[in-house]
Amino acid sequence: MHPGLHRTLLRLFRALPTGARRRVVRTIAPSFTVGSMCFIERPDGALLLVRHVYRRRWGVPGGLLERGEEPAEAAVREVREEVGLDIVLLGEPAVVVDPEPQRVDIVYRARVAPGVDWRDAAPRSPEIGTVEWFPPRDLPELQHETAGAFVALARVRGAGEGEQPPRVPSAR
Template identity: 35%
Template structure:
């Protein structure tokens, strides 16, 4: 049996991107979304995980950078594995964390160059404002929060 050198072994493994998002609601259960200046649709607040960073740390960092506030990054609600699509040549693993509830947007500061708006939406309206493959994370996050157990999705859907 021939052993493969570790450098060769690791170089041949699949690589992927990772992103982290915050699931924040208001006391009525409406979902916080942000409207990036560089996209036609709304998104959950969050972003890509940097090298050497854990997903929950990326979520915390992105919320501080995007909204100017500190939140408590709680438990993992949704993990969504999405295959390569469009101009994205690699799969992406999206981690959605429970970042609690807030009664108002007081203290939130939008960086004008990155975000143009922030608002709470009832779950169905939030789903309509998100891309189809991301919209299912709203119900998945609500379900996971209620049941206190993470939900696993594949391309926005439960695995077959």
């Protein structure tokens, strides 16, 4: 695009009301879905994984944000809806952007809330077929997005610690 035309279009854009600028951006920018997912750790380090009825590989509790919902609230809500546990989020989340399916995931670590028994984890949603705890160094084959989220979270958690993340079994 010619630089003069580009500057003129930017000036016109600046003159638009905020709502109109947002509509323009949403019209020309790619759309992404945004979800939260949660790696729940037991005191011994085991991770809670779920097998969705419509997937072969293992994943973690999570799902799309509802309109106006904060990612942390969505993570807590999805865990409660899918496996029936109340949780406490730990540390900073990782953010994973997957451009091909146009998906953004906010990935959290969590532990079971005080007073809640981790053994109470069970499928509570029609989409969850199986719930199981796995030692982090002996994970089953993970869904593609779960494996990517696990690695991203390990990077956030281990930044500067020189720690190697566990083996992550996954296939596309």
